[in-house]
Amino acid sequence: MNEFDRIATYLAPLTRGTDAALGLTDDAALWQPPPGRAVVLTTDTMVSGCHYLDADGAEAVAAKLLRVNLSDLAAMGATPFGFLLNTALGPHEDEAWLAAFAEGLGADIDRYGMPLLGGDSVATPGPAVLTVTAIGTVQAGRALRRNGAAAGDDIYVSGTVGDAGLGLAVKLGGLTGLPERLSAPLLQRLHRPEPRLALGRGLAEGADAVLASACIDLSDGLLQDLGHVARQSGLSIRLSAPALPLSEPAAEIVADMPERLPELMAAGDDYELAFTAPSGRRQEIASLSRALDLPLTRIGEAVAGPAGEVVVLDATGAAVEIVGAGYQHFS
Amino acid sequence: MNEFDRIATYLAPLTRGTDAALGLTDDAALWQPPPGRAVVLTTDTMVSGCHYLDADGAEAVAAKLLRVNLSDLAAMGATPFGFLLNTALGPHEDEAWLAAFAEGLGADIDRYGMPLLGGDSVATPGPAVLTVTAIGTVQAGRALRRNGAAAGDDIYVSGTVGDAGLGLAVKLGGLTGLPERLSAPLLQRLHRPEPRLALGRGLAEGADAVLASACIDLSDGLLQDLGHVARQSGLSIRLSAPALPLSEPAAEIVADMPERLPELMAAGDDYELAFTAPSGRRQEIASLSRALDLPLTRIGEAVAGPAGEVVVLDATGAAVEIVGAGYQHFS
Numbered sequence: 001m002n003e004f005d006r007i008a009t010y011l012a013p014l015t016r017g018t019d020a021a022l023g024l025t026d027d028a029a030l031w032q033p034p035p036g037r038a039v040v041l042t043t044d045t046m047v048s049g050c051h052y053l054d055a056d057g058a059e060a061v062a063a064k065l066l067r068v069n070l071s072d073l074a075a076m077g078a079t080p081f082g083f084l085l086n087t088a089l090g091p092h093e094d095e096a097w098l099a100a101f102a103e104g105l106g107a108d109i110d111r112y113g114m115p116l117l118g119g120d121s122v123a124t125p126g127p128a129v130l131t132v133t134a135i136g137t138v139q140a141g142r143a144l145r146r147n148g149a150a151a152g153d154d155i156y157v158s159g160t161v162g163d164a165g166l167g168l169a170v171k172l173g174g175l176t177g178l179p180e181r182l183s184a185p186l187l188q189r190l191h192r193p194e195p196r197l198a199l200g201r202g203l204a205e206g207a208d209a210v211l212a213s214a215c216i217d218l219s220d221g222l223l224q225d226l227g228h229v230a231r232q233s234g235l236s237i238r239l240s241a242p243a244l245p246l247s248e249p250a251a252e253i254v255a256d257m258p259e260r261l262p263e264l265m266a267a268g269d270d271y272e273l274a275f276t277a278p279s280g281r282r283q284e285i286a287s288l289s290r291a292l293d294l295p296l297t298r299i300g301e302a303v304a305g306p307a308g309e310v311v312v313l314d315a316t317g318a319a320v321e322i323v324g325a326g327y328q329h330f331s
Numbered sequence: 332m333n334e335f336d337r338i339a340t341y342l343a344p345l346t347r348g349t350d351a352a353l354g355l356t357d358d359a360a361l362w363q364p365p366p367g368r369a370v371v372l373t374t375d376t377m378v379s380g381c382h383y384l385d386a387d388g389a390e391a392v393a394a395k396l397l398r399v400n401l402s403d404l405a406a407m408g409a410t411p412f413g414f415l416l417n418t419a420l421g422p423h424e425d426e427a428w429l430a431a432f433a434e435g436l437g438a439d440i441d442r443y444g445m446p447l448l449g450g451d452s453v454a455t456p457g458p459a460v461l462t463v464t465a466i467g468t469v470q471a472g473r474a475l476r477r478n479g480a481a482a483g484d485d486i487y488v489s490g491t492v493g494d495a496g497l498g499l500a501v502k503l504g505g506l507t508g509l510p511e512r513l514s515a516p517l518l519q520r521l522h523r524p525e526p527r528l529a530l531g532r533g534l535a536e537g538a539d540a541v542l543a544s545a546c547i548d549l550s551d552g553l554l555q556d557l558g559h560v561a562r563q564s565g566l567s568i569r570l571s572a573p574a575l576p577l578s579e580p581a582a583e584i585v586a587d588m589p590e591r592l593p594e595l596m597a598a599g600d601d602y603e604l605a606f607t608a609p610s611g612r613r614q615e616i617a618s619l620s621r622a623l624d625l626p627l628t629r630i631g632e633a634v635a636g637p638a639g640e641v642v643v644l645d646a647t648g649a650a651v652e653i654v655g656a657g658y659q660h661f662s
Contacts, residue, residue, distance in 0.1 A: 027403040028373035042359035045417045072358040086376045088460045126457020129419045
């Protein structure tokens with residue numbers, strides 16, 4: 001199968017007939033954004049053996065590649081419009097791999113309403129390198145940024161924190177002997193993150209004015225990511241360790257191994273949203289949480305202090321030391 | 332140097348302060364296109380050792396990566412706005428490489444007025460994989476497509492054809508013994524293509540109505556690329572081999588080796604524009620050629636016939652057989 005046949009067979013159907021894709025027949029995609037909407041552009045690259053393992057399967061890789069980009073759109077409050085796909089495939093990625101990869105993309109294209117608009121397909125003698133560029137829109141003037149937090153703002157996080165990190169520990173053999181009922185949902189969180197698009201949209205566009213003063217998605221870990229918010233906003237953040245929302249599997253593990261709690265605040269790949277908001281917006285945020293059926297937990301506050309500082313306090317108010325903040329690659 | 336330092340040192344300055352880049356501090360770029368403009372999105376990936384050689388030097392690689400994308404914008408008649416950059420760098424691409432690469436990007440960012448808006452930087456144990464996604468705009472309803480040619484339309488090509496292919500032959504040792512005065516400009520054409528942005532803009536937006544009925548940039552070779560136009564437009568194309576515009580070096584080589592002429596029509600990487608236009612627009616196209624100081628040569632016509640067929644005729648009107656149409660990779 002040559003490049004043109006591969007495009008026609010596996011990729012062209014993924015446009016779902018979207019006008020902007022021009023049937024993948026032209027040099028570029030062509031699109032007129034709706035009036036009053038700003039364009040949001042984000043892109044992420046994943047390398048085989050580094051950001052994912054071959055054993056994960058092509059469908060899961062496709063899902064993760066799309067979802068990490070969708071999560072970046074969510075963090076800005078954007079609604080997905082479409083994506084570009086660049087694949088540099090190696091000798092290991094045969095036609096069966098491509099078929100499974102396209103199937104994985106197709107499922108999430110329908111799930112999130114984000115069709116393929118264009119891209120490029122090349123070969124590499126090395127590990128596969130996959131790039132998705134996601135395009136979305138947000139009401140002009142309503143985009144969520146990292147730099148808007150003010151001293152006194154509440155800090156929130158959606159869903160639960162640390163599951164993907166525990167899933168990674170399971171996957172890498174650093175957390176053994178767990179029953180399937182605990183390990184399976186943790187691995188699921190690692191491989192199939194759920195981008196918080198409805199939350200981002202609600203925070204940006206759901207009320208009379210933007211609800212969140214700053215927002216970020218959790219890719220590198222709660223501490224590092226909130227560190228970006230603190231740095232860009234020119235202030236410090238205080239977090240309460242006991243307030244951290246844990247899933248049932250994570251809560252069971254921490255009950256057995258309390259020393260794991262701090263790690264969860266440093267672990268990456270959760271793709272929840274962390275955001276700040278003035279305390280006057282608490283009721284609206286509680287309403288949004290109920291409307292979305294998604295926990296939005298207040299875990300701390302922004303304070304005047306050194307820009308970028310994030311301090312974690314235990315139940316007694318003493319600072320907790322966190323080792324090894326940041327994202328762990330497979331290699 | 333960690334990832335954040337590399338971004339701050341080498342990449343953030345490449346935004347040239349553009350608002351949409353948000354200083355590379357956020358999850359995405361944010362941009363409101365001007366009213367009445369459609370957005371054009373195109374992306375190309377290059378693999379070290381395949382689409383370029385390490386010996387080319389990082390600055391030349393940067394220039395080529397940007398320019399092949401700019402050429403796709405030109406083919407749609409778009410004006411560049413900015414670009415996203417994804418780098419998967421291997422063990423060979425050290426900090427000196429990155430510094431030279433950034434310098435090459437910077438020179439073309441200023442040359443073409445297309446700043447960096449965002450991107451992603453990862454590591455790979457394999458060959459470097461580089462992706463640029465270029466974003467441009469075109470007046471709504473004026474974009475050039477591949478599918479608009481009609482039987483009877485003239486076929487034009489800009490500049491000269493086949494120089495990059497001869498440059499590649501020089502580079503790969505298939506064309507030896509040339510004096511420097513011939514080989515140097517051919518290699519320059521291969522390494523530093525000149526995207527025909529002003530031409531694309533002139534064809535799309537320069538007159539009362541769109542001047543070109545179809546347009547494509549020459550990346551895979553004149554024959555293959557015009558084959559796309561013929562296929563998308565549902566007709567055939569007849570080209571005149573003697574009409575082919577050649578540079579002085581190419582003309583000298585063909586004078587010595589007439590058997591090379593057909594190869595030039597199949598050779599890739601010229602990044603000229605080939606376009607079609609009704610014969611009633613000849614005067615306007617001649618004016619545009621003069622205004623841009625760029626040869627626009629009529630090399631054939633579109634005719635009713637099998638969709639996608641491209642036939643080359645010699646001076647006697649007999650069909651010429653072309654062997655090996657299409658793009659040649661290094662590996």
